[in-house]
Amino acid sequence: MSIRIAPTKATRAINLLRAVQNHPPTCPCHSNPSHHHNHRPSLASANASLSPRQLTRRLATPMDHSQQKEYAFEMAASSIRFGPGCTKEVGMDVKNIGAKRVMVVTDGVVNKLTAMKQVREALDAEGVDFQVYTGCRVEPKDSSIKEAIAVAKPYQPDLFLAVGGGSVIDTAKLMNLYTCFPEADFLDFVNAPLGKGLPITKPLKPLIAIPTTAGTGSETTGTAIFDLVSKRAKTGVAHRVLKPTLGICDPLNTRTMPSAVAASSGLDVLCHSLESWTAIPFNERVPRPSNPILRPAYQGANPISDIFSLQALRSTVKYLPRAVHDPDDFEAQSEMLLAATLAGVGFGNAGVHLCHGMSYPISGQNPNYKHSGYEVDYPIIPHGVSVAVTAPAVFKFTAASNPERHLAAAECFGVDVSNVKKESAGEVLSEALAAFLEKLGDQPRGLKALGFGSEHIDDLVEGTMPQKRVLMLAPNLDETNEDVEREQLRGLFEEAMSY
Template identity: 45%
Template sequence: MSSPSDSPACDRVFTIDPVALKYGHGALSELGFEAIALGLRRIFLVTDRRLRSLPPVQTALASLQAAGCDVVIHEITQLEPTDDSFKTAAAAAKEANPDGYVSIGGGSVIDTAKAANLYATHPTGDFLDYVNPPIGGGKAIPGPLKPHLACPTTAGTGSETTAVAIFDLVGARVKTGISSKLLRPTKAIVDPTATYSAPAGVVACTGFDVLTHALESYTARPFTSRLRPDSPALRPPYQGANPWSDGGALRAIVLGGQYLERAVHDPADTEARDWLCFAATLAGLAFGNAGVHLPHAMSYSVAGLKHDHHAPGYQDEKAMIPHGLSVVINAPAVFRFTAVSDPMRHLRAAQALGADVEFDEDALDDAGEYLAQRLEEMMRATGIPNGLSALGYDHGDIPALVEGCWQQQRLLTLSPVEVSRADLAELYGAALHYWDDTPPAATAPAPAPRKKEKGKKRR
């Protein structure tokens, strides 16, 4: 039997619809020019109440006002948006009746602006109509949205380049989202200096979101393994790994491996923060095209089921599990599992991340270990908790975690290895705890990859 990628029923086409991008120091000061170029006079600006008085928002407001724009400001009051916060923003946007939208903040802010734009422009009787199935109806957005200029202040989510808006569906205790090419911002305005004020804990969580975006898009199932759609209009935003997405993903992995730890440990290291910001942009463009898979699919129930963790850098927030943390906490377990799909690709990713790799038969056999252990090393060095157990989960929570994850079929289908509920239970179990909690000696060398037992079947 031929492999799926050899089947004439499989797709042979991928599309590239990247968001227009302005990047560099001082880009925010040109926001007024960009708004006027799009014909925006009345603007609905979404930001975070913590950012309202900080330089990024002040710079953006000054630029918009100097250009003669009328700005209506909507401040979100909590990180990790919910269905209620999306509804609140949409109602405010509908009342404001703007020409377009500006978002200044992290992924929560940018996703809120996307949702406000959608529901104010194309109201629907049931909020869940546009939400991804099986949780929502998956209704197609009926037409274009208003222009949206997205200005990130964290090096992480890549939401300024993507076609999704993620939120916590509180009643169901699960994260889900809306996915459509029409949600992509009109232009991303990325100014690395806007990320300089982020605390170390926030840099760690958002930085690992960058790395998992890149690693997942690089290891996702190939676009040629997906069935050809009945119509080009039905080709999904997340298309699978392809030659275009591979380039940005691999470069983002290299930059993350080089600069994430530096950016966390030294707030004055602006070179590290600049490069991490560029890595976030590259990873956003890559995964916005190829998609993400198991670590993100697993993350939604991790973040949605329990809300009693206080992450460093988020102390003024209600207890929660930040998105990047909820993703990377699953990643070592996942990449040990998926390496069998393409050992060379996983080994290249490990090398790009900074693992000391020799490309021989033994190394290919242990590609998942190389990648997982390098991730664990970086997690430990940046204060990421030691597995799900450190977030309050135990074996008794695994069935609920699995069921929450199983609803993320849009992401599960991108896994390079087909997964069952039993597989997910094993993965959550493996993610409960990763390393010995005894502090390592300061001069101790990195451990060699753990070898598989002879004769033991690898998945």
């Protein structure tokens, strides 16, 4: 007669752990990390041959997180209210939060529009004390951010209210941050290596964001971007506590966008969705944080961000041309505002990669280009233009990492991919992007159209190299060898000179 010994709780737990580790998720992207660069042995394969005692000992051994892949992802997004006319509710929101002193942040153009008129009326109706700052710069510089912070500090608001595009919302985020950390040096929280990249250790004041453009998704993200003039590149601060408490997305507020602004803003949505959809999976990112507070806002593609990113891509392809070509197409404008917010949730957690990493020196090293349709008195390459101009080259380069995902993206542009070979995925998506940009109209067809030449490539590469926060999520980019990485970036900039 045989006697069966009941397993102990520890043995059952170890068996369950093994079962989970040895049966990866069924999602075609996340279950096949070999589609992406920097493939390393999985935790499952490393542990499969160990006895229960050996596995218990390994799990109890202090871990060198710097060499371990990530194993978890977090989803963080602002509360969002969406609907035509909901701007009028903001006074009640402020009162419900209990705020007594409000810093309203906007720019000189938006300050004259209906959105700001409604904000003033809503705050007055609730008897809220508020001060309006109108000095925000489109595509902000570190100097304009510091000027805004200097205004906020003595006022000591208990709530910030941003009304405008991504530049305004990002400025308000940083006003909030440095008002709550008055003794901090400006570079303390700026992304490393351009700044110190220190973690933000306490909550900030509430921030309500009312977007008047349909592009950045800043109303739902913990990211604020600006031009660090001394380094001739864009950078910023990224942390979950920067997220607005509430994003009020009122489609009536985007009806005032000029066609050029609608196009550029929409191209930002396009690249947000494409880059977050094709970023390396969250469980391929290294290092694993030793403390949850150190987990970056940009984590890599994950099953939840995928849903938002892909839907935003589909909507952008469908509605952006309509929104640009017909200023009275309210349905298209509304759908683009919704797409911008969806993409914000997607990339705000998954992250972006090469289009954005390369865009920062493109904007920061502007040879003297001024995009038509922008009411500014200085040279400007709008953010959406700077990201989209490299997109055909970028996605041709990244496609080998995961052809299925790139073909799925091409399908969103209406391409029949049923008979396309995997090795052609990059070329197919690149051609679809180029055709889409051409049909959109008035878009520079490469870096040459912005005034860049081969003599600028070295500086553009060096301006991209410090953007580690996004480059670490780029498929196929070799971050283990800086010389190889530079050559890869050089090739991408050369390819992006014209399309």
